[in-house]
Amino acid sequence: MKITRMHGAGGKVMQDLIKEIILSNLERTSVNGGIGLECLDDASTIPIGDKEIVFTVDGHTVKPIFFPGGDIGRLSVCGTVNDLAVMGAKPLALSLSLILPEGFDIEKLDKIMKSINEACKEADVAVITGDTKVSNVDDIIISSSGIGVVDKGKAIRDSSIKEGDAIIVSGNIGDHGLAILLSREGFEFDADIKSDVAPLNKMIEMVLNEGIEIHAMKDPTRGGLADALNEMAEKSGLGIDIYEERIPISEEVQSIADILGIDPLTVANEGKVVMAVKREDAERCLEILRKHPLGKNAEIIGYATKEHKGVVMETIVGKRVVDTPIGDPIPRVC
Amino acid sequence: MKITRMHGAGGKVMQDLIKEIILSNLERTSVNGGIGLECLDDASTIPIGDKEIVFTVDGHTVKPIFFPGGDIGRLSVCGTVNDLAVMGAKPLALSLSLILPEGFDIEKLDKIMKSINEACKEADVAVITGDTKVSNVDDIIISSSGIGVVDKGKAIRDSSIKEGDAIIVSGNIGDHGLAILLSREGFEFDADIKSDVAPLNKMIEMVLNEGIEIHAMKDPTRGGLADALNEMAEKSGLGIDIYEERIPISEEVQSIADILGIDPLTVANEGKVVMAVKREDAERCLEILRKHPLGKNAEIIGYATKEHKGVVMETIVGKRVVDTPIGDPIPRVC
Numbered sequence: 133m134k135i136t137r138m139h140g141a142g143g144k145v146m147q148d149l150i151k152e153i154i155l156s157n158l159e160r161t162s163v164n165g166g167i168g169l170e171c172l173d174d175a176s177t178i179p180i181g182d183k184e185i186v187f188t189v190d191g192h193t194v195k196p197i198f199f200p201g202g203d204i205g206r207l208s209v210c211g212t213v214n215d216l217a218v219m220g221a222k223p224l225a226l227s228l229s230l231i232l233p234e235g236f237d238i239e240k241l242d243k244i245m246k247s248i249n250e251a252c253k254e255a256d257v258a259v260i261t262g263d264t265k266v267s268n269v270d271d272i273i274i275s276s277s278g279i280g281v282v283d284k285g286k287a288i289r290d291s292s293i294k295e296g297d298a299i300i301v302s303g304n305i306g307d308h309g310l311a312i313l314l315s316r317e318g319f320e321f322d323a324d325i326k327s328d329v330a331p332l333n334k335m336i337e338m339v340l341n342e343g344i345e346i347h348a349m350k351d352p353t354r355g356g357l358a359d360a361l362n363e364m365a366e367k368s369g370l371g372i373d374i375y376e377e378r379i380p381i382s383e384e385v386q387s388i389a390d391i392l393g394i395d396p397l398t399v400a401n402e403g404k405v406v407m408a409v410k411r412e413d414a415e416r417c418l419e420i421l422r423k424h425p426l427g428k429n430a431e432i433i434g435y436a437t438k439e440h441k442g443v444v445m446e447t448i449v450g451k452r453v454v455d456t457p458i459g460d461p462i463p464r465v466c
Numbered sequence: 467m468k469i470t471r472m473h474g475a476g477g478k479v480m481q482d483l484i485k486e487i488i489l490s491n492l493e494r495t496s497v498n499g500g501i502g503l504e505c506l507d508d509a510s511t512i513p514i515g516d517k518e519i520v521f522t523v524d525g526h527t528v529k530p531i532f533f534p535g536g537d538i539g540r541l542s543v544c545g546t547v548n549d550l551a552v553m554g555a556k557p558l559a560l561s562l563s564l565i566l567p568e569g570f571d572i573e574k575l576d577k578i579m580k581s582i583n584e585a586c587k588e589a590d591v592a593v594i595t596g597d598t599k600v601s602n603v604d605d606i607i608i609s610s611s612g613i614g615v616v617d618k619g620k621a622i623r624d625s626s627i628k629e630g631d632a633i634i635v636s637g638n639i640g641d642h643g644l645a646i647l648l649s650r651e652g653f654e655f656d657a658d659i660k661s662d663v664a665p666l667n668k669m670i671e672m673v674l675n676e677g678i679e680i681h682a683m684k685d686p687t688r689g690g691l692a693d694a695l696n697e698m699a700e701k702s703g704l705g706i707d708i709y710e711e712r713i714p715i716s717e718e719v720q721s722i723a724d725i726l727g728i729d730p731l732t733v734a735n736e737g738k739v740v741m742a743v744k745r746e747d748a749e750r751c752l753e754i755l756r757k758h759p760l761g762k763n764a765e766i767i768g769y770a771t772k773e774h775k776g777v778v779m780e781t782i783v784g785k786r787v788v789d790t791p792i793g794d795p796i797p798r799v800c
Binding site: 146 | 467468469470471472473474475480483484487488491492493494495496497498500501502503509510512514515516517519521522523524525526527558559561562563564565566567568569570571572573575576579580582583586587591592593594595596597598599600601602603604605607609611613615797798
């Protein structure tokens with residue numbers, strides 16, 4: 133058996149590889165009774181004293197490395213910060229592992245480092261450790277790990293949706309993946325789609341500070357909203373009903389996705405969060421989110437149910453099952 | 467300006483890149499007054515309560531990925547564990563970012579994961595978070611971050627050698643780099659050199675548990691012993707005198723290095739530590755180290771001095787300055 137693009141694309145093929153080859157070989161996947169690798173949540177935790185250290189990692193191989201709305205530097209910071217933020221943690225510090233191709237322009241590296249610095253300032257995190265290697269890669273690769281902190285027992289899981297919970301998406305979906313796709317050679321659309329890549333921690337903090345109890349949270353990156361909702365539903369042992377008309381999406385993204393035959397529900401986002409909150413908290417949560425620039429298009433897109441498993445979407449022509457995508461339709465999106 | 471192999475090779479060229487392009491662009495490089503990126507130590511720290519979280523990262527691009535004595539999996543675990551251990555920390559958890567080429571044999575990945583598991587058991591650490599990407603790389607790349615913990619204020623620096631300190635090396639130098647080099651195509655030596663790749667945390671713990679006060683510590687990886695000693699001396703504002711005849715090195719490594727014209731002092735190690743301890747503690751420290759299988763060839767190789775800066779080695783034909791290497795003589799060694 134050989135590795136294919138699908139093994140790195142989010143979705144079912146990657147999940148199977150992780151379970152069969154990675155998890156099955158590792159005997160120790162958690163520390164001090166914290167959330168471990170086997171939970172396959174956005175991050176894991178290490179209880180220390182009255183806190184939990186939250187720990188995550190992302191490898192970034194996005195192509196092209198500079199794209200409308202961002203670059204691999206900003207993506208590295210935001211991808212890692214967001215994995216900590218959706219655990220309810222305060223992100224503190226990042227590590228950066230740079231893998232550079234021989235012949236890489238040092239001016240490009242300088243530009244990427246400046247972008248990393250700006251994103252760190254937005255997210256209020258520091259890069260405290262790093263490593264640099266030169267290898268046979270077609271472009272720069274950045275792996276970033278992140279450390280955050282949360283009060284003991286307060287980490288928010290992706291697996292704890294409760295029956296009846298409202299499901300909220302913080303804004304328009306599909307922008308990141310399509311911005312990447314259209315910036316590649318060969319696409320001649322007259323479109324102005326920018327990646328949504330942004331750190332979500334400040335917005336999520338606002339919601340938590342207002343006392344909204346977030347039952348479950350996840351950022352819909354590779355595999356898009358379809359993958360995130362399915363994972364949350366499956367882990368929570370519930371189903372989710374969503375309503376197509378309520379899903380926030382720009383006209384431009386919708387029409388280009390239609391032309392390309394791509395389901396925008398499966399397209400990666402890098403500045404969006406999916407939250408499950410008590411139905412009676414939903415409107416207030418929405419209000420708080422909409423006060424933040426990154427949440428201005430937030431919507432309640434559906435509800436959790438015990439009636440069925442999986443994700444079912446009501447459309448104008450009837451209901452359809454939204455499956456876990458086999459992989460992200462756009463390779464090297466993050 | 468373009469990136470060359472030397473920018474990833476340890477040594478002066480890499481240090482300049484890090485200072486001029488990476489550090490100079492980042493405004494926040496430490497958290498809560500902990501040890502930050504700007505210290506360029508083996509790891510950084512985040513003070514939390516009465517502890518410090520110790521954080522490090524290494525990207526691994528070693529070629530070949532399977533080599534005598536180890537593989538990229540074992541190397542990833544040990545490289546990261548050792549960066550934590552030389553800070554005096556207890557390593558707890560690792561993150562793994564796997565970058566896989568398309569077409570990579572899943573059996574090879576399986577073998578690497580088994581090796582990671584074995585090394586984790588040896589070091590008593592867990593892999594608690596991970597990420598998998600598929601990209602245009604010539605072979606698997608693994609970036610691993612690590613979290614450890616140390617009592618507040620007890621982290622051991624690479625910059626705090628004191629005048630008169632004995633400098634100890636825990637065993638034979640040069641094995642890792644030469645094992646890698648000889649396992650590449652084109653070398654037809656009839657030699658049996660194995661990488662020394664191993665987790666050092668248990669051995670270092672033994673020394674600390676016996677009450678030896680380690681003033682400064684570092685693992686001599688890329689750039690070898692020459693790089694580690696120069697960095698420690700420069701940061702400590704002292705000089706180091708070493709004695710060639712006391713430097714532990716196998717006859718095989720010495721003779722092959724001679725034939726190839728490589729200075730073994732500049733060759734990477736992956737299972738060795740350099741310690742600076744009070745002169746009166748040195749013999750006892752040596753005894754403790756030698757009780758551990760990884761420390762059986764430990765030696766006191768010299769002493770710190772105020773008489774000069776830099777590293778000076780006494781040889782049978784007189785003294786010579788041991789400079790910071792420009793880069794590691796063997797590319798893609800870790």
